Amino acid sequence: MSERASVPKEDEQDAEAAGAEAEAETDAEPPADGEREQEPEATGADAVVRALENAGVEYLFGVQGGAIMPVYDALYRSDEMTHVTMAHEQGAAHAADAYGIVTGDPGVCMATSGPGATNLVTGLADASMDSDPLVALTGQVPTDFVGNDAFQETDTIGVTQPITKYNTFADDSDAVGTDVGTAWALANDGRQGPTLVDLPKDVTQGETDAEPGLPETPDTYQPPERAEPENVATAAEVLADADRPVILAGGGVIKAEASEELREFATEHEVPVITTMPGTGAFPETHDLSLEIAGMHGTGYANLAVSLTDCLLAVGTRFDDRLTGDVRTFAPDADVIHVDIDPAEISKNIEADYPLLGDAAAVLDQLAEAMPASPDTDEWLEQCQTWKEEYPMDYETPEDDPLKPQYVVEKYDELTPADTVVAAGVGQHQMWAWQYWTWTEPRTWVTSHGLGTMGYAVPAAIGAKLAAPDREVVAFDGDGSFLMTGQELTVAVRENLNITIVVLNNEAVGMVRQWQDGFYEGRRMASEYPWVPQFDKLAEAYGAQGLRIESYDEVEETIQEAREYDGPSVIDAVIDPAENVYPMVPSGGNNARFALNEDHLEQL
Amino acid sequence: MTQGELPGPGPDARQLPEGRRNEDGIRIDPEAEAEHPPERTVLSALVKHEPGVLAEISGLFSRRQFNIESLTVGATIDDDLARMTIVIEEPRPGIDQAKKQLEKRIPVVSVRELDDEAVQRELVILKVNGDRPDEVNAITDMYDGTTLDAGPRTITVQITGDEQKIDDAVDAYEQFGIRELVRTGYAALARGEAPTAQVKQPNKAPTESQVATTEADDD
Ligand SMILES: Cc1ncc(C[n+]2csc(CCOP(=O)(O)OP(=O)(O)O)c2C)c(N)n1
Numbered sequence: 001m002s003e004r005a006s007v008p009k010e011d012e013q014d015a016e017a018a019g020a021e022a023e024a025e026t027d028a029e030p031p032a033d034g035e036r037e038q039e040p041e042a043t044g045a046d047a048v049v050r051a052l053e054n055a056g057v058e059y060l061f062g063v064q065g066g067a068i069m070p071v072y073d074a075l076y077r078s079d080e081m082t083h084v085t086m087a088h089e090q091g092a093a094h095a096a097d098a099y100g101i102v103t104g105d106p107g108v109c110m111a112t113s114g115p116g117a118t119n120l121v122t123g124l125a126d127a128s129m130d131s132d133p134l135v136a137l138t139g140q141v142p143t144d145f146v147g148n149d150a151f152q153e154t155d156t157i158g159v160t161q162p163i164t165k166y167n168t169f170a171d172d173s174d175a176v177g178t179d180v181g182t183a184w185a186l187a188n189d190g191r192q193g194p195t196l197v198d199l200p201k202d203v204t205q206g207e208t209d210a211e212p213g214l215p216e217t218p219d220t221y222q223p224p225e226r227a228e229p230e231n232v233a234t235a236a237e238v239l240a241d242a243d244r245p246v247i248l249a250g251g252g253v254i255k256a257e258a259s260e261e262l263r264e265f266a267t268e269h270e271v272p273v274i275t276t277m278p279g280t281g282a283f284p285e286t287h288d289l290s291l292e293i294a295g296m297h298g299t300g301y302a303n304l305a306v307s308l309t310d311c312l313l314a315v316g317t318r319f320d321d322r323l324t325g326d327v328r329t330f331a332p333d334a335d336v337i338h339v340d341i342d343p344a345e346i347s348k349n350i351e352a353d354y355p356l357l358g359d360a361a362a363v364l365d366q367l368a369e370a371m372p373a374s375p376d377t378d379e380w381l382e383q384c385q386t387w388k389e390e391y392p393m394d395y396e397t398p399e400d401d402p403l404k405p406q407y408v409v410e411k412y413d414e415l416t417p418a419d420t421v422v423a424a425g426v427g428q429h430q431m432w433a434w435q436y437w438t439w440t441e442p443r444t445w446v447t448s449h450g451l452g453t454m455g456y457a458v459p460a461a462i463g464a465k466l467a468a469p470d471r472e473v474v475a476f477d478g479d480g481s482f483l484m485t486g487q488e489l490t491v492a493v494r495e496n497l498n499i500t501i502v503v504l505n506n507e508a509v510g511m512v513r514q515w516q517d518g519f520y521e522g523r524r525m526a527s528e529y530p531w532v533p534q535f536d537k538l539a540e541a542y543g544a545q546g547l548r549i550e551s552y553d554e555v556e557e558t559i560q561e562a563r564e565y566d567g568p569s570v571i572d573a574v575i576d577p578a579e580n581v582y583p584m585v586p587s588g589g590n591n592a593r594f595a596l597n598e599d600h601l602e603q604l
Numbered sequence: 605m606t607q608g609e610l611p612g613p614g615p616d617a618r619q620l621p622e623g624r625r626n627e628d629g630i631r632i633d634p635e636a637e638a639e640h641p642p643e644r645t646v647l648s649a650l651v652k653h654e655p656g657v658l659a660e661i662s663g664l665f666s667r668r669q670f671n672i673e674s675l676t677v678g679a680t681i682d683d684d685l686a687r688m689t690i691v692i693e694e695p696r697p698g699i700d701q702a703k704k705q706l707e708k709r710i711p712v713v714s715v716r717e718l719d720d721e722a723v724q725r726e727l728v729i730l731k732v733n734g735d736r737p738d739e740v741n742a743i744t745d746m747y748d749g750t751t752l753d754a755g756p757r758t759i760t761v762q763i764t765g766d767e768q769k770i771d772d773a774v775d776a777y778e779q780f781g782i783r784e785l786v787r788t789g790y791a792a793l794a795r796g797e798a799p800t801a802q803v804k805q806p807n808k809a810p811t812e813s814q815v816a817t818t819e820a821d822d823d
Contacts, residue, residue: 157656158656158659161656161659161660161663162663162664162667165710166710169655169656186710218710220652220710220712220713221710300610300612304618304619307620307621308619308621319629324629327625327627327628327629328624328625328626328627329621329624329625330625330629331621332621332622332623332624332625332631333621333622333623342708343704343707343708344701344704344705344707344708346704347629347630347697347700347701348701349629350625350629351625351628351629351630351631351697353631390611390612390613391610391611391612392610392611392612393610394610394611395609395610396609582609582610583610590620592615592618592619592620592621593615593618593620594615595615596609596610596611596612596614597609597610599614600614600615603614603615603616604615
């Protein structure tokens, strides 16, 4: 097995300081062949563009640069796709990621070599953790320069290997179109995820008449579709016999478009449903059987149910530690039926007693057919109802300020249609948005679950709005998160996107401060931000509408003003800086022993 | 003012489950606690013979903290495919996870865990001081080794065999003073008719070129 070698061409000119740019110029010389038409020959870059068109790509998010220039030049001639220039490549990756979450099809982002590619890295890691469909195209220095530390060279394949489902170095102009099609197909098929094609400049500039076909996955990749019938039958029997069954719906349910099947199954057999954070929206929280959300900041009733269930039907979840807490205390009395399309998720963190490999929608249908009877859940549902009454999600709303963030979330939810798309950054504001919004539809909750990427919200709102132009889009962001990618506001203004960004401003990286108060005796090292800008004024500087709320009576009116404005608005919502997120299961804790306040934390 | 305080009984007032899992997320049977001592196992993987695959696989093993004993890779009769032999030492759930993670990488065509019956060989080349050539030769004969190079000052030999045999041989040569040695790590194939990792596998159909190659081989 050889690592890629770079063999300089013999006639290579002295390229010392020339770097990629100068090399490009020599490469771009028109062919000496006098018989040729004026029309330029098709290049590898044209094949890249054609492959994307064949895949049905509508939007591309990216930033220009030397090594990716040939692809942009080819894009110039395409009128089927719209390129959205972002302020930063991280923004491009998150926008494409959000686009993929909302539409279900891979979003596409582009960057030049070196710093462009490395700026994509956070977005790729994010998409990888959340199994979001995403294709990244990165420029690369010409093949002959690879490995020589050329100007703006980075080993993008090496850097992104652990954070992509698949990546490939395109080394042939005739094959590059197919490479892009393969990357698109792999991002989309089976368990979705990010893929990357690294595009050396000589490969995209090279002439080719190869026509890329439709995206195709390699034959060696064949994700399971339907589970083995015998396994389904056994699992169905176990579930039918259970006294305290629970369905745990993960992001895989949404990815597999299995929400309808889930609803039918749960309703038919009267099994309560809990969603993980990525599974949010897979099952309507307005449904009697919904126990809402589980995990570190999940509802008390969901966490109790998941702790005491005797049969857990887990669909499309990877049992992240934010969900399980200490695995030793996670659903310890339960037979686990685990439905997943990725065999490697089976028994990775929680042992599956009954693994069912396949597409979530197909397997839920199979299970529905195989159920010999419904479990008798009357008593269990009653127990769950008691917990709902004992541990309601609530917060105090004093008459005037300081404003409680949960109220802003609830009010916004009340005023908007059910299919509103909600993006969020990472921190307390994300948890309040998650907890206090009433989720009823899949593909409406767009946030960074697995990686926990601050700065996700603003670019995600942009990608989400382009993915769903007819739907409302709101982003809840923290002051800290906003400061990381707020420059993407310039894109929202330029594209005149009707989005609202609500900065739940507590002048702190609040989630960190909450942990410092809870677990570091209040030593607030580097977590308070008494120097944040006025976000409404900042928004105005970008050309967006800037609004501010400080008290309860301004909330509704301001939200309406933002919603009615034709273009992006930023609401600087000055909230109670002392507010914390509860319930809370401390990291690695026992889900049944969630804390509802500070005193409880001390008891743990 | 309360700080986001929710109503409800405290942690101590709640019902707790009776069961328990171990650190691997496996439910513990109170009668027979689930214990998983590390096992040594040999994985054979058929992979696309492409640049970067070795880095991808070794990276996968290190970032998921699988304990690699040895990893070898080399060509097969099919120019498009290479075979990797990976020896790992892990508790059983870790071995299963390693197999699944390996299988899931796109350039990996198939993976198989070989049993103890498998033919496993490692090669060591070692260079000892040459002042007692007759004795060195005797040891080499004893271990069915081969002398690769002999001069007035050094003798270089090769030994193949399993880990135990090679360890023993190295011990035996120590008396002459070992100047340098290199071990290759394991190469292994399933014994007899049992297949090692193969192109055809339930979830991974062969590509056209692979089918063509296999047929050609049959002719
Ligand atoms: C890129 C990044 N850096 C650091 C962190 C660690 N972190 C997690 S939550 C958090 C606080 C977020 O603060 P802010 O965006 O203001 O939201 P708040 O918690 O105040 O609502 C930090 C720093 C992170 N998740 N992501």
